[in-house]
Amino acid sequence: MNKRVIIFLSVLFVPVLVLAGILCFTQRNNSSDNNIVINGSSKVVEGEDLRVVFVDFVENEDRYDLVAKVENPNELLGFSDFSYIFKVLDEQDELLLEKEGRSFILPKESKYLIELGISLDKKPKRVKLEIIPGIWQELKAYKTPSFIVLNQRYNIEDKRTVLSGLLQNNSLFSFAKVSVNAILLGSGNKVVGVNRTFAGQLLSGEERYIEFLWRGKLSEDVDIELKVEVNVFQSESYMNVYGEKVGYERDVKSKKK
Structure with a gap:
């Protein structure tokens, strides 16, 4: 079976993987309202908008999975929390569904946004993505x-496809919130499967069995990307907090002033 496994960490810069067929993308720009807090003082910053590499959907028997790849071009700025909306359209460009979600993105990070198991009355034609930015935060000192x-x-x-493995935390720190995204790429780097699993707490040196299930038979000839995600902006993501952080709660308050 011809496959290649690539493991990415959410705190690493991931090279851009350009896929054919970028569909549509819009982004609300509210950078004038974005404040960050550095050493107790607030200042307005304007980071570059997030970039969208592609937006697509994957049919999984009678349901659909939505996926987009986005990248953050900023060296030091990221979002500890931002919102996005997938807009699914039919052949006549009529709206079939809006699916909202939330995520985070680190400086210079490239990541996937995924919404799974979407039920639709008719087959979609294309998908749009709208991003609603959060508050820029600066992240300098982190390991x-x-x-x-x-x-x-x-x-x-016979009736399903299974991807599994043992996730091992080789860090010096223990994490309270760890998740893993799986992306299966077929011919021409076309996405043929996406999925997500939550590993929960993972102590330093600990191993955790992870498994991704798809209904039906997917392609044998795939490249596999595994993206481990930890939101280093949020102290509750750690069981051991380290480094100098920008306080998210303080940023929210500064925006309201």
């Missing part, structure tokens, strides 16, 4: 968490 996935297995069974 890169280190994860690896051991014993990776990609099996196509």
